[in-house]
Each structure stands twice: as C-alpha cells, then as structure tokens.
Amino acid sequence: MAHIVFVETTHLGIQAIEAAKRFGHRVSFITSGNVDWLLTEEDKMIVSQNVDHVWNTSDTQDVDAVRHALKACSTAFPVDAVLSTLHQCVPATTAAAAELGFPSTSPTGIENARDKSRCRQLLDEAQIPSVKHASVHSAKQALAALETIGYPAIIKPTTGMGKLITTFVHSESDVLAHFEQAESQLLNLDLSLRRELSLEFIIEELAVGPLYSIEVGVSAHGEWMPFAILRRKTGAHNPILEMGSIIPCGLSEAQYDEVAQYAIRVLKVLGLDLGIFHVEFIYTQNGPRLVEVNPRIAGGTIPDLIRAATGANLFEYLVRIFLGERIGLTKLECKIAASHSLIGVAEHCTVRANLPENWFEPIQQRLHSGYVDIRPGQIVKKMHTNYDVYGVVRTTADSYDAVVSKIDGFYAEVEQVLGIKLTEIRN
Template identity: 40%
Template sequence: MKHLVFVDSSVLGLRAMEYAKERGDAVTLLWSPHYDFMHSPASRERARAVADRAIEVEDLRDPRAALRALCAEGIDPDGIDGVLATLHMLAEPAARLAELVGARGPSPKAIAAARDKAACRRTLDEHGLPNLRFAEVTEAGAALAAAADIGYPVVVKPVFGVGKNVTTFAHSAQDIELHFAQTQARLAELEHGFTVELDDRYVVEEVAVGPLYSVEVATDGTTYTALTSVRRKVGLDNPVLELGSTVPCGLPPAAERALGDYAVDVCRALGLDLGLFHVEVIGTADGFRLVEVNPRIAGGTVPEVIRAATGRSLFEVLVDLYEGEPLSPEPFPVVTAASHTFLAAAEDCVVRADLPADWFEAFRPRLHSGSSSIGPGSRLLGMEGNTTTYGVVRVVAEDTARAEAACTELREEIADRLGFPMVPVAPALPVAPALPAASTHPAAPALPEARS
C-alpha cells in the first residue's frame, strides 16, 4: 500500500483518486476553495468522500503551507510515497511539495521550464529542436516590434498559466493594441485560480499552419512513451478556439511515430522525468512545431475520447507511475475511432423558450457519451475559450473520417434544434507533406536553468 497526496483535483481527476483507492492506497486530498470552480458541488463532495483525509489549505501554491497542514493532521512526511496534481495551475506546487517531503514527483525545475512558455521555447532552441520564432514582451510597443519582425499573423499569449481567455490571434497591429487595451477586462472575467499565476509577460510567436495534434507522453524517468496522439478540432475563424478531438489522429503510421518522437524529445529536453504530459503540436509543411507543453495529465474531455478509442485510462497510468510501477514502452492500442465536439455558440444568444427540457435525450441513442447544460431560455455567451462551452457530443465509428463525419452531422442537427449557430469548425487539414524522421535519445539532456 502506498500513500499518495493529491494537491486538489478536477472532476475527471477524481478518477485518479478512485483508482488509487481501488489499488488499496491511502489517499490524502489537499484542497482549497479557490479551486471550487473546477468542480460541481457534487464532485467536490465526492472528492472529499473518496479521500481518507481531506485537508483544507488556503494557499495551495505554497508547498510549506501544505506541509504544515499535513503535519497538523498528524501525517508523517516520511510516510508519503507520492505527491501529484491533475490541475495545470497546481503542477509546480505539487512537484515542490514532493521534493520538500522526499516523495515521488517530477523535477520542479522541469515543471517550471515547461510552464514558462518563453523558457520552454528557449530550451528547444538550445537543444536544436524544431521551433517557432518568438519573443517575450510585457507591453504593446515591444509586441508590435516583435510581430513586425516575425510577420503577421502572430499569436499573443500569457507566458504562464491557462491563458486561452487572454490569448489573441493577431492579424494586424490593431489586434495587438486591442489585446493589451483589453487585458485587464479579460483578466477580471477569469477565476482567481487562473489569474493568480499570470504575470505581465506575454509570448508573441509565429503562427504555425497545419493540423493541430496533442500527444500524451508518459515517463517513469527511464522509459518515455507517446501513449496516444489526438487530432484536435479548432475554430474556422479563430484557431485558438479548441472545439473537440479525434482518435486515431489520422496520420499514417510513420508520421504518427515521428509526431510521438518529437513530443518525447521536447519532454526530454525540458527534463520532465515523472508523470503524464500533454504536448500540443502542429504539423506544418516544414515538419512538426510545438504549440506548448502542459506539464500535467490532459485536461478537459481529452482523456474521455482516448478512453473511448482505446479502452485505456490515462488516470490509471498516472497513479501507477506515482506508485513506482515501471512504464510500458508500448503506446495505447486503438480499438475503434472516437470523436467529440463541443456545443459552443458563435455569439451571445438566448435559447428558444419552447425547447423541451429533455431535448438532449433524443440524441443519446446516436452517442457514445455526452452531456449538455443548455435548457429552454438559457442565455449563452459566444465562445471565447474553454469556459464558454455548454456540452459535448462523442461518437465512435470504424475509422477517423466516419467518426468525424457523424460528429459533425450531430452538431449541425443540434444547432438546428436549439435555433442558434454553433462556432464553425475548421475542416481537417491535409497531412503536411514534409514530416521529420523519427529520432531517439539514450538519455534526457541536461536541463538548462529555468525561470520559476
């Protein structure tokens, strides 16, 4: 039996806690009301019920405060085997707490390097890995100069944190000026748990053109495995908006291996040495280019589409790693194609008042799984990020093309039923013609100094 400490959780992250209990582990949950927005009331209560001990900590970003809370409850730090987090904003505090108590956890320096988008790109350059042109800025003037040097369009996004709601796809100087003019207002709309980790730094980077993928990379510190590759759906007019996912990713086998190798190389270069890491990559005409590394398990609905396609759970792999189990070098086998898409309004709207309350049930027979929070007369915000989606539909089929086609058909029918337009999804782009050959490294390279 192991003793695992979870530094808060998400709704899906509960599955990791439940699996740990099924394995016979002792589970301690450190939680803060600052992250209640990641839960429904029922899931927050469920998290406390699953844990053997649930301890409230006001500031989970302070590992010493977390340690004091553990000791106050009579927990011997020497008896803790692993400390883990499933939330992006708590990945680094969890790693630092693990280091503080001598428990299993990833390198805090590596987590910091991955979370800092500018430091991450500098690391890729230092290791000679294919990269995008970028600049780190703090104000509009420097951003305008960087964009002029890189060439429009560019993406402007926060250096730290989950910044989808303060990210701009800029086609012109006016877009950049508007980004900085509206920053404070956009930040004011976010939860404290998001904004507390943001600072005044932004990355301006070139726009990589091609299909978007994500790769779930697992490592036990010795073996690195690209467990699965996912094709991501994005907005037609705004590619920053993520609208769904598909497994398998649609690449030929050799190209998918090259994609996985590139994601592994990125994780090795950063020094990420324990856990599951969500790596987002675009397949350009010149090869694969990193979008960003999220140094934690995939969030949102990605674990669900992977489970639907493979029958395997990312959360179980995560717990096994923190228990000290060796990692298999084999990727997840795909047993069927799975695709999902979000229900997201193209603009602010009000749902028709005569909509039956149980309207979604008519679509369930055609779904693998899904849900909706849309009811008659609901006021919906036009999609600006991951927090303005109102449901998901997920299907399985014989292959990627059929799964995506079925998903698209369902979404269009739902839009007609609700009486408002959904955010248009960009069509699947063709496979980039020039893909890099697979590469391997015998050991992770030395990690450069990272700003934390």
C-alpha cells in the first residue's frame, strides 16, 4: 500500500482520489478551505468518504504552507507521491514536494509551462514551430509589438487559466479596450484566481485552423503516451469560449502521429517529466502550432468524454503514473464516437417561471450523461468566460459526423425547452 497526498481538488479531480482509494492506497488530503466554492456538498461528502487523513493548512497556493502540511503528513506516514489537480495549487504543490524530496512533477517544468512568455521563448530556442509573440505591460507596448506581429492577434496574461482576461484584437481600439478593462476584470475574480493571473501580457500571432487538444502521459520510466486528441468547440461569436469537444478528433493517422510528436517535443523542452498534461494547439496548413500547455491533467469534462469514447479512466492512469508504475500504453483506441457541449447563455435573462422543475429529465434519459443547473424563475447571466457554465450534455454515436449531429440536436432541444438563446457553438 502506497501513500499518496492530494493538495485540494476539483469536482472532476475527485475521481483521482476515488481511484487511489479503490487501488487500496492510503490517501491524504491537504486543504485550506479557501477553494471549497469549487465543490458541491455531495463532492465534499465523496472526498471525506475516500480520504484517510485530512491535513489543514492556511494557504494551498503558498509553498511554505504546503511544505509545512506535507512535513506533518510525512511524519505520520511516509509519502510516496504528491499531486494537485487544481491548476492554481499546482505550482506550490510541486515546489514543496521537490524541496522535501517527494515524487511529483518538476517545479521547473511547471513554471516553464505556466509562464506563457517563457514557454514561447523555450520553443523558439529549440526551433520548435511556434507563432510570433511579444511580452508587454501596457497598451503602448502592445501597439508597438503588433506592428510586427500584425492583426488579428490574441492578448492573454502570461500566467493564467480558463482564458480569463483574454482578448482577440483586430484593431487599435480592441487593444486599448483590453488594457482599460484588465484590472477591473481581475478584481472581480475570486482571490484564488486573482493570485494565479498576471497583468503582464503576451501577444501572440493568431494561428489559423481548427482547435484541438492532446492529453499526454509521462511516466518515470520514460514513457511518453499521447493518449487522446480531441477536436475542440468554441463560441461562434467569441472563440475564447470553450464550448465542448469531440472524440475521435477527425485527424488522419499520419496527422495524429505528427501532433503526438510535436506535443512530446514541447513537453520535453519545457521539462514536464511526470503526470498527464493538457496541450492545446491549432492545426494549421503548416501543421500544429501551440496554443498553450496546462501542466496538469485536463480540466472541464474532457477526461469524462475520453472515458465515454475509450472506456479508459485517465485518473486511474494519473495515480499509477505518480506512484511510479509502468503504464505500457500509447494511443487509446476509441470504441465509439463521443461529444459534449457546455451549456452557456447568450444574454442575461430570467428563466420563465412556468418551466417544469423536472424539465431536463426527459432529455437526460436519452443522453450518455450530463446535467443542466437551470431552474424556473432563475436569473442566468451571459457567458463571458469559461466559468459561466450551467451544465453539459454528452452523447455517443458510431461516427464523428453522427455524434456531431446528435449532440447538436440535444443542444438545440435544451434551448427550445428553456426558451432561452444559448451560446452559439462553432464545431
């Protein structure tokens, strides 16, 4: 029996805790309570049922606080691995684990991926195909950089997540508006998110082509495992919004291999050496071009979609990788096509009061899985960020085209029953 320590969790990341317990390991959980808003009461109950020991600390985004909790934890029970599935806690978790000599992802690799400017610089130095870019602190610097980069472009924080404070710019006025609004947008976020974001920005050339992501596992045995590629959906009128995914992705076998080798090169250059990593890219006419690397397992509902299509539980592989096992896999084979769409609202509005309480049940019974948290008389807000999500619908079919058509039908049905315009999706 090994002892694995989790520092905080997401709703989805609870599956890793459940997997560790199911495998018969000792499970410890370090928490501050500061990010409990991410979990429902049911989530908290599941965590308590699958955790052997809870260690409280003041701040799970602070290296010293995490190190103090890990020391106490290891004094009671020798520690075999440490990880976090919560993006904003990953840097402190890996840094503290490294200082204490516990197996975890390289903190240098984490920082190289987390700092988008540093990431681009490392790709340039290694001559890995990338996009034109520049780091800026002001609108004046941004406008000067865009004289070389050109429009359209994207401006995003050098550190951050969820596409927060991110803008596609097509003109000088877009740039000025981005910098005028950035600080107020930051102040309106939860403290845990504010601490992860930077008001230093990177401007990137806009790569042209469809958006994809690949999940790559890396074991202590030198295994580089391109588990799955997904075609990503975005908002039709706001491409920053992430609206769902499709697997299989529609790429040919040769393209899949090209992307896998590209992603592995990127991860090696960054120094990400242990775990499962989420790499987003645009497939251009010249091949893949990096969007960003998330130095942890995919968030949102992507692992659930991969499981629906392949039967494989990525969280089980995550636990096994951190505990030093040899995995012996490369690409996961799709047994069926699967797709999901996230439920976002196109405009602020109030749900009709005569909506039946059980309105979603007839739809849910025909889905693979999903939920929608919208009730009669509820005030719902326009989807501005990837956190403004009210649910997900997920389905399966025999082919890529069939599953796209099927999930679009369910999304339209939810919209029709609610009588509310949902965020328009571009597949």
